[in-house]
Amino acid sequence: MVDAGVCRGSERARLVRLCAAISGDREVAEDLAQETLLEAWRHRHKLTDARGADRWLAAIARNVCLRWSRTRSGLPVPVAELPEPTAPAEDDIAELLELLPPQSRDAMVQRYVHDRTHQEIAGSLGISSAAVSMRLTRGKQSLRQALAEAEWRPSGSTCPQCGTRKLLMRRTPTEIEFTCASCARGDVLVRYPLDNPQFARLVSGLHRPTAMFRRVGEWALHYFSGGAGADAVCTRCGQPVTVRAHVRQGGNRGLYVSCAGCGEEVWSSLAGISNGLPAVRELRPRRLLEVREERGLIAVVHGSLGGGRTVEAAFDRTTYALLGAA
Numbered sequence: 001m002v003d004a005g006v007c008r009g010s011e012r013a014r015l016v017r018l019c020a021a022i023s024g025d026r027e028v029a030e031d032l033a034q035e036t037l038l039e040a041w042r043h044r045h046k047l048t049d050a051r052g053a054d055r056w057l058a059a060i061a062r063n064v065c066l067r068w069s070r071t072r073s074g075l076p077v078p079v080a081e082l083p084e085p086t087a088p089a090e091d092d093i094a095e096l097l098e099l100l101p102p103q104s105r106d107a108m109v110q111r112y113v114h115d116r117t118h119q120e121i122a123g124s125l126g127i128s129s130a131a132v133s134m135r136l137t138r139g140k141q142s143l144r145q146a147l148a149e150a151e152w153r154p155s156g157s158t159c160p161q162c163g164t165r166k167l168l169m170r171r172t173p174t175e176i177e178f179t180c181a182s183c184a185r186g187d188v189l190v191r192y193p194l195d196n197p198q199f200a201r202l203v204s205g206l207h208r209p210t211a212m213f214r215r216v217g218e219w220a221l222h223y224f225s226g227g228a229g230a231d232a233v234c235t236r237c238g239q240p241v242t243v244r245a246h247v248r249q250g251g252n253r254g255l256y257v258s259c260a261g262c263g264e265e266v267w268s269s270l271a272g273i274s275n276g277l278p279a280v281r282e283l284r285p286r287r288l289l290e291v292r293e294e295r296g297l298i299a300v301v302h303g304s305l306g307g308g309r310t311v312e313a314a315f316d317r318t319t320y321a322l323l324g325a326a
């Protein structure tokens with residue numbers, strides 16, 4: 001289905017419309033759609049569940065279009081982060097169109113998603129063709145602005161993982177993300193969903209990453225304190241959930257919850273959880289020295305950059321419950 005060679009005509013047309021809506025440029029939409037299909041084909045082994053193919057493709061299209069808009073504006077192009085095909089993705093078009101003023105949104109959807117003419121849109125909205133043009137122009141301006149805001153920018157805080165580079169931060173209306181040019185290997189290190197009420201409460205109004213890590217770290221310390229098997233409450237919808245241990249690709253250990261009710265997944269690495277400990281927070285700036293397994297526990301070791309001070313947080317080897325710090 002995502003193979004460029006066997007892509008159905010209607011699917012391709014839908015992709016072209018999507019790329020036109022995101023990029024605001026119908027002339028390049030055809031090329032962007034082609035590039036999306038190529039990228040999907042290159043990474044086809046990552047799509048393990050065909051039912052998620054449409055959303056996965058839409059997410060790739062969004063990345064391709066963002067990259068294109070960055071290249072065109074002469075800004076540095078970050079390493080493309082491909083979406084995890086199994087992660088619950090929101091409807092990308094809907095999310096993007098939410099950024100638009102409501103008046104422009106109707107006109108944009110009719111024009112770029114349903115491919116209607118200016119006259120047809122004017123008829124359906126009961127306004128003049130000139131007013132339709134005006135709304136489309138405003139809509140495209142808002143979209144460009146929203147895309148421009150979604151750039152990686154130096155944050156002013158040193159990466160707590162490698163301690164060598166400034167963290168890069170990206171803020172959109174729906175999320176705040178951090179990455180590091182030195183140690184993140186093209187991945188997003190930290191992501192806070194702002195449409196999740198818990199995370200919105202924790203980080204909205206804060207500007208420095210260190211302040212956000214501190215707030216979220218303190219919360220995660222409490223939320224995940226029982227380790228795997230403990231009961232918790234979904235941060236998005238309030239339903240009961242169970243904490244589970246989870247090892248990410250690359251061996252990064254952490255705790256997570258996945259809500260059967262709303263699909264929200266919240267994960268924190270053990271390093272992230274230990275960032276909430278007062279003794280760890282006092283090491284400034286710091287870096288993550290090592291995570292090692294010994295005598296039935298996992299030690300997460302943070303060290304100060306200047307002096308030789310270190311703090312070790314100990315977690316249970318199987319439940320990842322925090323046992324203490326020294």
Ligand SMILES: [Zn+2]
Binds near residue numbers: 161164165180
């Ligand atoms: Zn780093």
Ligand SMILES: [Zn+2]
Binds near residue numbers: 236237259260
């Ligand atoms: Zn939920």
